[in-house]
Amino acid sequence: MIKNIIFDFGDIFINLDKQGTYKAMAALGVTEISDDMIHVYHQYEKGLISTEEFIDFYEQKVHLKREDLVNAWNAVLLDFPKRRLDFIIELAASKKYRLFLLSNTNDLHIKWIQNSLGTAFYNEFKNAFEQFYLSHEIHFRKPDSEIYEFVLEQNKLNPKETLFVDDLKENTDSAHKLGIQVWNLDPKTEDVTALFTKNYSL
Template identity: 25%
Template structure:
């Protein structure tokens, strides 16, 4: 019986995408995609999510790619331009789950402490959770099992009674290995259709 919902944040509830910024910087779409796949990569960003400072991460990358210094500095210097508000369909689901009173609702997110401070000022929904576990604060991130375990232990959640929702299949598979039922999120509509499969009614 599911009594706990655990949401990822970026690309599930909050519309965050580096392409929103870099389309302003690169006139060529393929050049932008190459930059984000080979220089300011998700793996590099995840090091900041796991606790490395933005300044350190930026300087390490500039030392490796000095010819791209301006574009690299933009990643965190203009980070807010990667935000495009909330994903309203998912927010609606969140509100209905919370209003039902049947579920504790938590967030488990890979997010730099520094940029999360900006997000907290912008998004009221970050105050709606019963608890949040942020990788930058814990100095560990998804998909490492210890990160999931922090949430389970801190809030006394039984894995089999929780439902985890994340857009990254790698993170979903890691949760499943810990015995946490999980949904690989692709859209609000798909999420609404999937929830009843776990006995969760919206």
């Protein structure tokens, strides 16, 4: 029996253009993403380097203006349909499950999201969850097993009683290895609001 649900954020609640940053960078003349650029991105997503250090690295690496870099970085982020906010608020109000958010995100992205959605919308969303875990704040990132172990241990969750919803198979595969129940949601054909029609154990 599922008692706990852990949700991802991107392409579960907020829509993403996963190629948006690459396309924006390419439009600015940056067409190659090197291994060290990926490494720095992962360090930033874990909160192991500051926003200033992250931007400084990319400024020196690709020789773009700060504003252009930030805009390209945030090009991955799209809209947040209100039906999904209504869904999670209603689910929280039912008190049937303990609800958690677990997202790979970073300081620049979360600030853009807060500004884009507005304080009231963002706080309504955040307050629907018992815990709101962002990778740059807890210093772990998916799909590393440590991030799931952290959430389970911090909240004394039984993995067999826990459902994890994420759009990336590498993330749900990693969680499933720890005994967590998973829904690898396909954002092209599925919506989180269909949670109860897709998961008959709920």
